Every structure is written in C-alpha cells, then in structure tokens.
Amino acid sequence: MNLSNLKPANGSTKTRKRIGRGTGSGLGGTSTRGHKGAKSRSGYSKKIGFEGGQMPLQRRVPKFGFKNINRVEYKAINLDTIQKLAEAKGLDKVGVNEFIEAGFVSSKHLIKVLGNGTLTVKVEVQAHAFSKTAIAAIEAVGGNAVKL
Numbered sequence: 001m002n003l004s005n006l007k008p009a010n011g012s013t014k015t016r017k018r019i020g021r022g023t024g025s026g027l028g029g030t031s032t033r034g035h036k037g038a039k040s041r042s043g044y045s046k047k048i049g050f051e052g053g054q055m056p057l058q059r060r061v062p063k064f065g066f067k068n069i070n071r072v073e074y075k076a077i078n079l080d081t082i083q084k085l086a087e088a089k090g091l092d093k094v095g096v097n098e099f100i101e102a103g104f105v106s107s108k109h110l111i112k113v114l115g116n117g118t119l120t121v122k123v124e125v126q127a128h129a130f131s132k133t134a135i136a137a138i139e140a141v142g143g144n145a146v147k148l
Contacts, residue, residue, distance in 0.1 A: 074129055075109040079137055080117025082125060095126035096148065113138075113145070 020031040033040040049056045082094055085102055099105050113125055115133025122142040130138075135145045 072110065074112035075105045076112055076114050077104060077127070078114050078116035079119045079134060082113070082123065083117065083119050083121060086121045086123050091123065093124045093126070096128075119143070 017027055017032075018025060019027045022028045030040065038044050049058050051057070077099060081104065085091065085098060086094055089098070091098065096105075096111060099111060100107055105111055110128040112129040112131070113127045113134045114131050115137050119137050119141055123138070124144050124146060125138055126146045126148055128148050130145045130147065138145045
C-alpha cells in the first residue's frame with residue numbers, strides 16, 4: 001500500500017446527481033423541479049416573508065403605538081439605597097460617582113432619586129432629577145438635593 005493506491009472505504013462516498021443531462025439519465029426534463037410554477041423557473045428566490053400569496057403576518061397584524069424620540073430615560077435610585085450607601089461608606093455627600101463606584105448605574109445613565117424608603121442621615125445628594133417626595137425627605141433630615 002502506498003499513497004498512489006489509497007481510496008475511501010466502500011459505501012463511504014456517493015456520486016452526485018447530475019441533473020439536467022438528458023432524458024436517458026432519468027434526471028432530465030424537469031430536472032427534479034416538478035412542473036411549472038415559480039419554483040421551477042431559473043433565477044427564482046422567495047421574497048422574505050412571502051407566504052405563497054396568503055396575506056403575510058407582517059401585513060395582517062395592525063400597526064400601533066410610537067416611539068417618542070424626545071423621551072429621557074432615568075435610572076431610579078431610592079432613598080433606602082442612598083441610606084445604605086451613606087452608612088456603609090460614611091459619606092456626607094452622595095453623587096453620581098458614588099453610584100457608579102457602587103455599581104448601581106453606569107456612566108452613561110441619568111439618575112433620578114425617588115422617595116421610596118426612609119432617610120435618617122444628613123446627606124447632600126447629587127443627581128440629574130428628583131421626585132417631590134425625595135426632595136422633601138432629604139430636606140426633612142437637614143440634607144439638600146442638588147440637581148446636575
């Protein structure tokens with residue numbers, strides 16, 4: 001045995017179908033495409049979403065709603081979160097950088113402080129937006145809310 005007489009094992013390879021090589025081959029005529037219709041023609045490719053002439057799903061389902069391009073989206077941070085952060089690190093000033101370091105937000109997010117929970121520590125809070133209840137709760141303990 002040498003490289004010149006190597007061949008694959010019996011049954012491991014098949015000869016490909018030679019389609020469209022005359023009627024005598026058994027694969028001539030329609031060349032396995034069936035009779036007539038778009039799929040039998042050369043250059044046929046089905047359009048995306050085509051359902052054989054049936055009204056496609058994309059057109060059956062009604063359109064609704066819209067995306068407001070002027071929407072400003074904030075990451076919400078509650079007072080109890082600020083309380084825990086101030087106690088854990090002994091801070092008297094909590095701002096965007098502290099929230100980023102703590103892993104609550106990333107640098108690309110805008111922050112809104114909400115009034116959920118209680119605040120007992122006097123702290124200056126810096127954020128992009130505040131709810132009315134959050135401002136009232138921060139000022140009630142002697143702190144102040146600074147809008148960026």
